[in-house]
Amino acid sequence: MAGPKKIEERKAQILAAAETVFARKGFSEATISDVARQAGVSDATIYEYFASKEELLFTIPGETTRMGTELLEFNLRYIRGAGNKMRGLIYHYLAFYQEHPDYAAVSMLILKQNRKFLETEAYRHVREGYGLFLRVIEEGVQSGEFRADLDKYLVRAAILGAIEHQVTRRALMDKPANLVDLVDPLTDLLLGGLKRPVNPAAMNFKITVEPISSSDD
Template sequence: MQRETVGDYMAGLEKSEARKIKILEGAAKVFSKKGFQDATISEIAKTSRTSEASIYDYFTTKENLLFSIPLELMRQLYEVMEYHLKLIRGSINRVYAVMNIQLLFYQEHPEFTAVLLLILKHNRKFIDTESHKEIRKNLRIFDQIIEEGIQSGEFRQNINPYYVRSIFIGTMEHIVINWLMVGNPKNLTDASDQLFDMCVRLLQKDEKLPGCPLMTDHLPGSGIEG
């Protein structure tokens, strides 16, 4: 088999790389539970089954360790996105896929997600890191889909890609943060379809709305109260 699964992902790695990943996982676990400042290197070492000093063999500082958490995972996400998007035609469908994959990924990596959305996204220094570059790479996938949709005529012509992205990303992250903080909704993917049903209206051409397969249940209302 050519594609390695997540399961045996670490199988082919050198021992050193494997330990680095162990540390990152432990760090994600501890950071997500305690926050950056309340997490201690000591606890991360314990969680990673290694020593504090060893952590400093792989990461220069505690902050560097924090910032390194998304690097590999965002690359994985990027690959998964690319892989799936190759198979999907139609901008709307591609937007849907991106949202779904993203939310699924968050759901499967709750600790990483907590680190990303509750800690890193609000850290100004994080913007200058390699990890953030990976995040922007992922964002660009979304941007491209929107632009393609506009150019192909599948989307409304007068939408502003920046605001579309803001709405999609902002909404998703808002939902995910609620999921992380108060456990609501229970299941992120449950939210996915509902969210999409709403958000997609932003993209669709006006005349398409009634016939849009995603919007079949929308009965035209009567009038408007004066």
């Protein structure tokens, strides 16, 4: 049915179909036939472009991720202040997953728990993106905006965990409907903490008034 086409186009078409199908049915439950049907090609055609079902899965990130990271780096340049940059990062990821729900599902529900994927070239790109969190944290610590007593890897993990938890939840239960709405409260929580900050109006100061000797000291 499907006539000749440029190779990259065809690959993209199959990858898009795979993303959709895997997102909907999961990797093991989805069949190559499902993907082929969705892509409008034959089963065999898929194997002309991808050596195996697993390779097909692992190729889904690829471009998307690499380009996302580039864009992100670009955008961060115009934001001043570590706190603002952190908000920018959180926004980037939540907005991205909001706009690519199938990719979100594949990423959160399939790839993230795949041991083999972790050794993949594609995963390296993912990690590169995560490196930006570290740089922003460092910057904040340096400038005195952020606390210096926290391990930066732990901080990053906590932030990513919070983001991923929401994205996963959305992939599984369609809630929350809008991830971007979470950017501010999440940033707020992570930057400001759960504890109520001490209200200066409620502070008690001990003010000591000392007579100043008018003569020499």
